[in-house]
Amino acid sequence: MTEANLEKVCNPAEYEGRVYESTQSRFQPDSTANEMFSILMPPPNVTGNLHVGHALTYTIQDILIRYHRQRGCNTLWQPGVDHAGIATQLVVTKELESQGVDVQTLTRAEFIKKVWEWKNKSGSMIVEQLKELGCSIPWELSRFTMDNEFCKAVTKVFVALYKEGLIFRDKRLVNWDTKLETAVSDLEVQNREEPGTLWHIRYKLVDSDEYITVATTRPETIFGDSAIAVNPTDIRYKHLVGKSVIVPHTDRKITIVADEYVDIEKGTGCLKVTPAHDFNDFAIGKRHHLECISVIDKRGHMDGACIPDYLQGVYLKKARKLVLDKLKGDGLLVREEQIVHTVPYCDRSGSVIEPLLTDQWFVDAKALAVEAIKVVENGEIKFYPSKWVNTYFEWMRNIEPWCISRQIVWGHQIPAWYGPNGEVFVEESEETAIEQAAKCGISKDQLTRDPDVLDTWFSSGLWPFAALGWPDDTAFLKTYYPTTVLVTGFDIIFFWVARMIMMSVHFMKRVPFKDVYVHALVRDGAGQKMSKSKGNVIAPHDLMEEFGADALRLTLALLSVPGRDVKLSRDNVKINRNFLTKVWNAARFLQTKNIPAKCEIPDAATKGKVNNWIIAKFQKFQGEIDQNIQEYRFDYAARNIQSFLRNAYCDFFIEAVKLLDDDWTKAVALRVYAEYLRVAHPIIPLVTDHIAQSLGICDSLILGRPNEAIMKITTSDDDEAEVDEFVELLHRVRSAKQTDGAECSEYPELRKQLQSWQGELHQIAGIV
């Protein structure tokens, strides 16, 4: 025993921070080790604030990392932070505006400078919170997706893909956010069901008094109509195909076309075709060579040659009302029908998405998906739980071109320069672009750089290799790529996992990781999704402050049952905090026994059945933990941690130690407990390290190797079985004792049986 002592009460607030500080020098990889284990940390957003989802994902990763580090692996947990383009730009803009800065007056360079200032000042909050959680992250190795080196990698990938024809520029209909004034990808669009109105509008036929009625939810876009479509088999309208109608409030004539897409049952069976503002209409327009007439501008105002004067520059919502009023006045609005329909929203800004026709950059995802599908099909990448491969395949096999350009300034600016006549130069640096332009007789002054930046997920997709130093052939890349396992939530399988696989197999010709462990979403105790509006958000920090980081970690591990939501409640964390107190008190018991911390169990093996028994139980426990961690069953592992200590060590063994009280047994008690601390350490690192330090066992369990001596002891199966039997009888005796007083008491008889046991078991029969 050392001078150090365990306080009477387990108070995480007292020791957690100190323990973390004292051990963080041991988080680095050990390049002398033979076996390698690496995890790419999903880089949190620079704007990030630790929420329970983070707590779950990083706890799981820390368990894996700590476990493998203890086993002597060369372990890398590659940290990083993501620049989070749109999210960060929004945060910084808001902050500047609150300071009275007119963001519109800032130049691009000035704004970017402000973002960096903000980043340096408040962009590391999440780093501190991850420390609080006890994550053994070597932060010195951290990468930022906007660092120079990382930017180089992004540019190189863009240029390479462009030159291979896998990135192209095109004028297409894209999802446009009129508030942020940028394009977003399909994945960033969230469809929400809402009540709405279906307006039935009459269009007059040319050279006839007949009308045709269409149904629409977007009356303000009638000025962008370039046809009316009906189903070719619809007998109601067959005679009208090929005829023309007049767009209300204009003198523009459009034709009635027949197209299979039109559903006879829906609306009136007549569809107004507005190719510039609807994805399906765009496709119809292509088939019938229709004109694309834009009537909405990038800010969501009416704009264009085809709209009447009274609507010019009017905001969409207001325009709709004006159009409806006028249609009603002219008797062209024949019916209003209340319906429920889905409306696309931007998941970032919450504003309605408008399909707009704009020039954008796209990745030919279909081409990149071919290999990415193969590596999952042939098992080079495995998903845990495996059901997620279905989700992956479904998306990958139906993948659409990925719109990667964003009309914001915070991010990787697209390395494309344009000449005066539409010439395009995509190069890795401005110098090369100028050189190439010069060859075409274009001077430097005539070149303009594309102002757009790349989708944040484009750079995230390169994380597996760019974070390790690509395009340089670094030692890290050689040693740690491909990484062992990726840990992430199912919500970003498309956003991130799929793209990392696509990019990695293309550029590295090898998979980025061998396993993908997909965990569930964290919900509140009632199974509700946590959201600010519901007010049911649980902040990890609050839980850690009240119960300690270990209690939160243990709870999350226990709840991470594959395929089921993680339902986290305060009560749950509290209960598991109580278990940690149990661990603590077992240590306090040992402390009262004054056992030398360095004592060893002599190899002469096991004197005594009870010692034999606890060692056998420990060996089994160690085996179960190994298996469960290997199979990513953190819930089982956490349960093993609880049941071994409670059921085997405390409930029976400690009670036996009290009665036996010989040096031999006490040595076993200490050594098994020390080993238990080591095994439990990956899940509950702070309390175990604190106890290990206080009992004088070691400075830290971070590099604690499994104790071969204990694992090698050959225990007697007979002894184990006999003690098991004894324990079982013990329970029956206690049970009978409780129900004693009833006439049919077995207690005296059972008690006698227990005491008739020979040797040391006889000695501890008083345990009742």
Next chain:
RNA sequence: GGUCGCAUAGCUCAGUUGGUAGAGCACCGCGUUCACAUCGCGGUUGUCACAGGUUCGAGUCCUGUUGCGACCACCA
């Protein structure tokens, strides 16, 4: 419409190749002589959603039904 899940004690959930249904919480009883009341000991609790099928035997495998959820697509 397509895909994938889920349904077991009052609650939250385990139940790995089919072999007598488990844990924690809650509840009830007993218990503070010094590891632990943030505790210990003991106890109560089930038509395993429903209906069929395979089997000597089904919570577990198969088919169908119902209810709930997630994701994708679409919606004039």
